[in-house]
Amino acid sequence: MEGTKPVNKKLAAALSGGAVLVLALSGCGSSDDGNDKLDSWAKQVCDAVKPQAQKIEAANAAIQKQTSDNSAPDAVQNTDAQAFQDMSDAYKAIGSAVDNAGAPNVDGGKTKQTNAVKELNDISASYAKLKAQVDKLDTKDQAKFADGLKDIATQLDKLSQSGNDALKKLEEGEVGQAMAQQTSCKSASGSPATAKG
Numbered sequence: 297m298e299g300t301k302p303v304n305k306k307l308a309a310a311l312s313g314g315a316v317l318v319l320a321l322s323g324c325g326s327s328d329d330g331n332d333k334l335d336s337w338a339k340q341v342c343d344a345v346k347p348q349a350q351k352i353e354a355a356n357a358a359i360q361k362q363t364s365d366n367s368a369p370d371a372v373q374n375t376d377a378q379a380f381q382d383m384s385d386a387y388k389a390i391g392s393a394v395d396n397a398g399a400p401n402v403d404g405g406k407t408k409q410t411n412a413v414k415e416l417n418d419i420s421a422s423y424a425k426l427k428a429q430v431d432k433l434d435t436k437d438q439a440k441f442a443d444g445l446k447d448i449a450t451q452l453d454k455l456s457q458s459g460n461d462a463l464k465k466l467e468e469g470e471v472g473q474a475m476a477q478q479t480s481c482k483s484a485s486g487s488p489a490t491a492k493g
Contacts, residue, residue, distance in 0.1 A: 331470060333401040338474035342481035344393030348386040355379035355386075369435035372445070377430045384423035391416030400471045408471070411462035422455050 355378070362375040395413045399405035426448055433444040467475060475481045 331401060331474065334470060334474045335477070337397050337400045338471070338481070339478050340397045341393055342475055342478035344397075345390055346480040348390050348393075351382050351386040355382040369433075369438065369441045373430055373433055373435050373441075376445075376448075377427050380423045380427035380430060384420045384427060387416050387420035387423065391420060394466070400466070400474075402470050405471075408462070408466045408468075412466040415460065415462040419455070422451075426451060426455075 358375050359379050362372050367375075391413045394409060394416065397409075399409045402408075429444070429448055429451075434440045
């Protein structure tokens with residue numbers, strides 16, 4: 297079993313970087329000077345993001361747990377495949393939520409919204425590709441399985457470091473301030489570090 301254990305750890309570390317991405321949607325700041333339209337936009341998005349952020353955290357936790365156990369390759373494969381599927385679905389749902397909410401009532405709101413939706417959909421597609429890769433791994437051959445996981449961990453690492461620029465832009469200024477005031481966004485940003493581990 298020694299073969300896959302360090303790779304699993306790498307996978308879990310890369311994944312926790314990805315979870316941060318959605319938690320970035322929590323925004324921060326103070327008042328947005330009573331922009332009611334923006335407040336209602338922020339509430340709609342935050343309410344939709346919260347359950348998806350929880351889904352992503354749960355998927356992340358499942359992989360972390362599988363990492364800490366001395367798990368068989370097929371158990372690791374099943375857990376990882378399900379986690380990637382959940383993450384893909386969650387990012388797609390967040391993209392839809394931002395899309396359905398319409399453009400935030402700020403300068404350049406439409407562009408910010410369009411870019412963020414595209415980015416969320418791209419992230420969703422990336423997780424779907426990772427799931428397909430995990431599904432194809434050979435669990436009978438320990439060395440091949442470890443190599444396959446290593447490749448997935450590398451891609452995951454890139455994914456967690458890449459492209460949440462559009463999300464950051466969406467949350468700049470007044471939008472971030474409006475989101476920071478929403479209870480659902482505040483709780484969506486609960487630190488995953490509080491989980492027992």
